[in-house]
Amino acid sequence: MTSRFLTAFAGLGLLSACALPPEGVTPVDLAAFDEAVASIGCDLVDEGDYLPVELQTGLTRQQVLETAQFRLASEQAVSLSNGGIRLITGACAPE
Secondary structure (H helix, E strand, O other), X not given: OHHHHHHHHHHHHHHHHOOOOOXXXXXXXXXXXXXXXXXXXXXXXXXXXXXXXHHHHOOOHHHHHHHHHHHHHOXXXXXXXXXXXXXXXXXXXXX
């Protein structure tokens, strides 16, 4: 019994470690986010970056922030020293 419990518990740990997209953000929204961030140079740092991404995607500021966190958690973006993120997939993939 104990080994079954440990196996089930370990499986739950793996599931909780997976990054999930923000609630209410669809795969189409994720693609639009990636395109919008790529259109501003792949970095999302300040108001000058967030506003065009919001306008291009139709996402709220909170959704943009949560999507950026999701991209970080899923290793599709990296943190920048200035507090922003850099998308590293698709058109923003390093050469």
